[in-house]
Amino acid sequence: MDMLPVDRTNAECWQLGTDQITVLTTCAxxxxxxxAVEIRMPPxxxxxxxxxxxxxxxxxxxxxxxxxxVGGEGGVTRHRAGVGDVVPLDGGTPHTVRNESDADAVAFAVHTPGAVMEGFTRAAAVLGAPGARPTMEEVLALADAHGIEMLGPVPAQL
Incomplete structure (x- = not known):
């Protein structure tokens, strides 16, 4: 196969808010x-x-x-993951991921099937291009168009 191994020197890179996304494998x-992407997330x-x-x-x-x-039957739980840890999330699971440390964090992430997340990520990178100031309505409409349900903030007591 001519796509193996992944050629990182020619990989697409996008900025989503403060996070840098490097595309490693596309749905195509x-x-x-x-x-599949590499996510570099600043504090x-x-x-x-x-x-x-x-x-x-x-x-x-x-x-x-x-x-x-991660949300579940008992409410939302908080989990820290460090170097070498693997965090699987079933489809439909309420969740978010953050960098609450004082240093950059990097993860390899795989979405399957990939079309929903690739479509959303590509569109979000365009919507949030440098200099753009998307409205909350635009962000919510984009998420909705790609089947992503926004559930609200993480409960403060965590």
Whole structure:
């Protein structure tokens, strides 16, 4: 296969808010099954609210520490993940991930099936391009158009 191994020197890179996304595998390369990225998140980075979507995802922490907030029957729980940790999330699981440390954090993340997350990520990178100031209504409409349900802030008591 001519796409192996992944050529990182020619990979697409996007900025989503404060987070840098490096595209490692697209749906076009995997018959729509996988969207894989490297996420570099500075301190304070990450999606601001809990959300859910149909695709499942798995994170493998390469550098630093991520904090995952995951909803379930008992409410929302907080989990820290450091270098070498793997965090799988079933599709439909309420969650968000943040960098609550004082150093950059980097993870390899895989979404499957990948089309929803790839479509949303590409569109969000355009919507939030440098100099753009998207409204909350635009962000919510984009999420809704890609099947991502925004659930609100992480409960303060965590």
């Amino acid at each position: 390369q995997t018959s729509g099954q996988i969207f 304070g980075g990450g999606p601001p609210v809990l959300h859910r979507h149909d695709p499942s995802e798995v994170y493998y922490v390469l550098e630093g520490e991520f904090t995952f907030y």
